[in-house]
Amino acid sequence: MTNFSTLPPVRGRLKSNVALGPRTWFRCGGQADWLFVPEDIQDLAFFLGECPPELSQTVLGACSNVIIRDGGIEGVVIRLAGGFSDIIKDDDGLIIGAATLDVNIAEKAASYGLGGLEFLAGIPGSIGGAVAMNAGAYGGEIVQCLDWIECLDRQGNLKRYPASALNMSYRHSELPERSIVVKARLKATPEDPELIRQKITEIRTAREDSQPLKTRTGGSTFRNPDGHKAWMLIDQAKCRGLKIGDAQISEKHCNFMLNLGKASSAELELLGETVRQRVFDQTGISLQWEIKRIGRNLPVSNKL
Template sequence: MGSARLTLASSLRSSFPSVRGTLKADAPLAPLVWFKAGGTAQWLFEPRDIDDLSDFLSGLDPAIPVMALGLGSNLIVRDGGVPGVVVRLGKPFAKVERVDATTLRCGGGASGILVSSTARDAGIAGLEFLRSIPGTVGGFVRMNGGAYGRETCDILIECDVVLRSGERITLPLDALGYTYRHSTLPEGAVVVSALFRGVPGEPVAIQAEMDRIAAAREESQPLRSKTGGSTFKNPAGHKAWALVDEAGCRGLKLGGAQVSEKHTNFLLNLGEATSTDIEALGEEVRRRVREKSGIELEWEIQRVGLLADAADKEKIVGLQK
């Protein structure tokens, strides 16, 4: 199995740089992601602070891959697990501070709810949409996260990043190459903070907008389920959910996974789904949409790690063709 292939002898720990945070081998990732499915991280690192992260990465063998993990809301961790080091930013990276009348400095581990609430209390409007994105600042910056007509690129001034080499750099907005749900941040880079700017606003009006967004999400999305958020990107001129519905996929099941009947661009773990079930269901939806409309849906959910075995690989690859 993939998780067995990922297991390192504990003696290898001695070859890693020393850390002040926590470093765990073969750490389960399913409890840390919204789908509640998937394998282990070969190593899970939760740094104590930026120095801890920078020192660790600078001393880590460059051949070892590194991946940052936020709240795991838009992510499929494959059942074979994730090789290398998964970096998870905890409480030390979750601070949000007011810089001036319209600007907040937000830690890479801060949630969208915390950022939008802090902005409300400071009388800063324009960040309300972050209330609706179940992720962290690091994920927003990397993926140009957005909702309800706004995107991260609309509010970002700059971000502080620790590169895979351990080098710390500050990147302005125009260096991130933003497109729809995509940036050109280097692989292995970890966003440790971001500077967001809004406009002056009244806290009462800001709260009202946040309430409107929360109510809209509650009405249209399966928020009480094990899900991964929006599964596919909206193709130009189309809505992904409508294409999925037109292809007859509403409620479609595969193993323990199902296309939501409430919002067809959401996949659900009905309880015991494997990540292979979830990804294979997504590929079956893509196949049916392609067959029905000729449109190739692109995944918005990130899929990371290794498939558990050859049978799972054959299943996924077969559906992709």
């Protein structure tokens, strides 16, 4: 545990031994040694500049596509929240705080008559995470609309990078090392607001019809391999409905894992690895995790 006296004074919230599970969509996982929720960019920049350089840092947003392991996260967890959720119209685009939920961006763009961002209504989570993994859904990807990002480096310096510097590809972005995305500008196209809202409604309906939205889940578990759909490979390997403890592969969409109530993070991760092994044994295809797994494992005897 890092001694509190070594951490700089901040305007935001800084607490020790904070449970992270309730903050994740799966509703499980361990504690943060320290949790820092900065008030704004200036508060975060000061904290980064004054922090001990050896202090481990982990950045979290909406926690929609993450498994936090049962042993928690060492060092300090930085969680971006309200002070990073502004949406500002900027000519043919929007300048957005990194903690802004993707669905809110789609809705705000519609109110401004800016099209091309409707696909964000189909992506759980916040724009900072979406940029970090080049998230996509329903025919759209972040790379198609991203203009630039602003990041704070480990010393608290604010820098801007064009999208072209991120080498974005399918579910992949190369962010500057040890940096934190705090803003992004998305390009859009003027369009009839009613047509935009209609597209958003169609995406929402499609999601509700095909995905287990009203459950403890974390979005798509695995990336689609080239030329394949992950859910089809999982289904063909007879993993639909597979359970380990209270962790289950969804019956409705088998590229989604569910916490039925009391699943541990270890159970969820073991379930995912079991699915990967079964798919590989049957097809020779190695599924790659889309869900990020972070933190410390508990001793083996305490996992399951």
